[in-house]
Amino acid sequence: MLEDAKILAGGQSLMPMMNMRFVTPEDVIDINKIEELNFIKLSDDAIDIGAMTVQRELLSSSSIQTIAPILNEALAYVGHFQTRNRGTIGGSLCHLDPAAELPALASLYDAQMVVHNKNGQRVIPFDEWSFAYMMPCLAPEDVLVSLSFPKWKLNHGYSFVEFARRHGDFAICAAGVLIELDKNDEISKVAITIAGADVKPIRLKAFELDIIGQKVNEDLIRSAVEEVKKIETMSDAYYSSSYRKRLAGTLVERALIKALERAGGPT
Amino acid sequence: MGARYFGAEVLRGEDKPLITGKGQYVDDIRLPGVLHGAFVRSPHAHALIKTIDTTDAQRLEGVHAVFTFSDLEEPINRPAVQTYPSPLIKQDLRPLPLARDEVCFVGEAIAFIVADTRHIAEDAIPLVKIEFEVLEPIVRVKDAVLKNAPLAHKDSKDNIVAKLNVSYGNIIQDFKAADHILETKFLQHRGGCHSMEGRAVLANYTASLDELTIWSATQCPYLIRRSLASQFEMSESRIRVIAPDVGGGFGPKAGFYVEEIIVPWASRKLERPIKWVEDRREHFLSTNTQRDTWWEIEIAANDDGRVLGVKGRIILDNGAYIPYGLLLPFTTITPLPGPYKISSLDVTQDVVFTNTVTNSPVRGAGRPNAAYAMERVMETVARSLGLEPAEVRRKNFVHKNDFPYETGLIHFNGRPMIYDSGDYHKLLEEALKLADYDGFTSRQVTARKAGRFLGMGISSCIEDTGVGPYEGVTVRVDHLGKVYISSGAASQGQGHKTILRQIVADELDISIDDIHVEIGDTSKFPQGVGTVASRVGVNIGTAAFSAAKEVREKALGLAAEILNVEYDDLEIEDGIIRDKARSNITITLGELALKFAPMSGGAVPTGYTASLEATSYDGSKGPPHASGSNVCEVEVDIGTGEVKLLNYSVAHDCGRKINPLIVEGQIVGGVVHGIGNALFEEMIYDESGQPQTTNYGEYLLPLATEMPPINIVHQETPSPLNPLGLKGAGEGGTIPAAGAIVSAIENALKEFDVIIDKYPVTPEYLCNLIDGNR
């Protein structure tokens, strides 16, 4: 039994920490050769993605482009093409940077996280995934093996907008929106998430429930921006909590507008 | 001179090894038996060292030695020599090669570990047990100057490094007479150099010869040699310093660091070659930077926008130590008042110690600061008096008929500041035309109707370049007619070898491919100064021209005798000297070289010295002044505070250009560095002096995706101070950049009455300004 071991996936997060000696494991377990963890599978109601699927594969997957186009939109912000050649979806979800795009999407989709250890397999819903700042609720012997993203209707509206200082940087904040409208142009399903504002992505779940059945207009968008003012935001050496909150409001507004355009909704 | 290379876009000879992976940077140099070093550095901004226990570290397998101050003998154990002494330094506090009982910045070197590999040396670092007594640090520049501020050095009386003043004219009278007294205050923050190669030292002490050879990623090999000779009390002739391929410098590699004492010392002590290569975190912590200066300025101006006088007070953060003298403070005020004719000036500068890494010049040194200050003066006048910004510049520029123009300011070296040549009005017009300044207002209005905020800003500067004392060049012809050039110059990407070849090839009329150049090695040329302040091109250009001219004249003189032709009837073409009229009478440079340097049994021609060669240390008669005008167009997103750079126009005057490719490369690179300063680069410290930006995720360097198209138009006002009319070109892109960008942002946000009082301008800061004024 290895006492002090770390799993090495794409290495884009772990290797910098090891190079800078912030993390100094006795052993490193390289799981890159486990082909079973590298897949994109469609079922009737979900897309299942293996944890070791690299970001470049996700970007070039036509099924994802059709069924979950927001993944494509978000992945374009993720790092640079060199890092996307190695960075994995599982790695990003386990590293759990507050501003990372893939955890934001997992939050948006209420993804199901499939975790494996020697006692078997279990499924953790994403809203229980984060234990603390950059720490998922995984025991040392757990391995994330796949994620399941429930499908939305084919004509759903989507948008992922982020603000980062430079191309490929971690976002300061990002907002993701998924929306389905019924034939009266009223909201039948909606999900809104904000990344980077706090240690984990924030879903506006109460607000989402409130606006079911409503038509989308300027008032609704304004009320969404008001709702964002209620969230908890964090402060650090680089950005204050009030700026994060202001930014989150701007980005939610823009994401909502864009998502509605794509759903054929009013702008 | 048949100029076929001068002024031409000659491709660089330096490139072939670099593009094929055959460069030889310090870390690439492999010496047999080399050991590897790592430094134990202070984790505290200010602390006393109570005890150091290196026992565990020494026991680690693969560790050869762990050195602390107590291992250093006389004279090594004295503070690092002052490289730029000045009577104006009040407290000349320089670091000990390894800290003894006090550390004064996070990153200060305390111990040096030597091991078989770099990995093992770094493994040993946490095994060195140090007991500290943490002291209160002084971190903020404005606090450091206060009377009861915590002391950066526990035994000093205050935090004052120096109090400088420049003044001329009758400031009291001008302020009395002016129609308006205006003011502006701001913070300037420049950041680190972040050459992609960090610092590195490889030292090899040869005991049998008592000689030290050092490879250092330095901009100043001769400074290192001189300083080491002083520090070790060892003859310069026993020290050889080589700057091999160096991956960028930008200022901070021009100093003399404690690592450059300790690594050679340890090599001598262990009689083994030792290599130390800085990693990026070390670069953030222990390589000099150029950070905060705080400015408070008062302006005496008239209704028509003429500025009569400028009064100012600056507080400049020196950091913890002052091994680099006052070069940064000097260059911060002596370029005042820039390209403007101001009848009186009175600026004082308090240079203060703080418990942070030493601040020393970064690309442009203090010149970007001085240029920015003058642009803030002009913008303040324009805004307060409702005048057109370009018109205010025109009203105040030195006129082209005023040259040579004496500003009135006396440099600290006693010499008056004189601008040699220029045409600032025309330069501004060129920049405005390039930027379509006249068409901008309607673009701005149209964009505003669509909810977009566009802005345009201008900024002008002068740059004193090519400062002396010299940078020498030797030109020597061999018996095959090939030419050898050696020089004390050192390059970190500026293409000096190529421009040397261009100048000499023209003067001797040979192919540049027949010229071999060696630079950056103290054993290949007797004396040198260093690559800083856009000085090398001017100095080696002048010296190369002089030396090549002397070689040419010597060759022609002997050729005239041998061919029995009048001196003036001779010409050189492709290395062959011929009678212009009867071109079948020839002799080659190689044949002449043979005659000048015969072997045993031969004789040197009567009246001549041996060897077809010449050495010149000729430089410019004074510092030529380059100048520039920049115009920047931006778009501001008021929802996020993001500033997008849409277009950047540069009108640049560096006198006659030896190689336009190289000049433009320097300008574009310089502008991008300036963009970094204006918008992205910030070294953040917390209240306890802990750096908060120590990697490239936290400290933002400009990337290709955010850079605007950078368009350049050139103007050439040759310098009368050197025969080739040269002016320096290395920093003219950086110097005015922040001014243009900040003015553009204010212009974009004018309806919010935004006045920017610091850079870098971050999105959050902009949002606060916008919200505060809504």
Place this chain on the structure above:
Amino acid sequence: MVDQRNIDVNVNGKSYSGAVETRFSLADFLRENLGLTGTHLGCEHGVCGACTVLVDGEAIRACLMLGVQANGKHITTIEGLADGNNLHPVQEAFWKNHGLQCGYCTPGFLTTLVAFLRENPDPNEEEIREAISGNICRCTGYQNIVAAAKAAAEVLRAK
């Protein structure tokens, strides 16, 4: 005791078999074990891109991969781009367009562009800038690098 593994790897067309310290990055392995010092370390945390090499044709940061992970793979470094004395069009374009000054970041840009232009042989300026946004240059300001990329793309398309 130093922990090592034996690996078989093909670098620039040559096969190597030997031991590598498990703690070595791929960049360390190339520089120390194979003496291929053309791959440079600028930050060792995966941002500057100076260490970029091609692993089975893909542009990878060599500081973010362990040497042992290269087992069984084909690596191309800057030393492997030229064909004997014939420079790769990307190398030639950098020379002709003054796309380098100090040269330290250049190895990463060259390998990055070789991989990029293979995927996108006719890129516009925006696409080129995005492709090189994972590489930092402090000297050139990128403009000439973009010009070099365009020039190289044209030469490669003509082949």
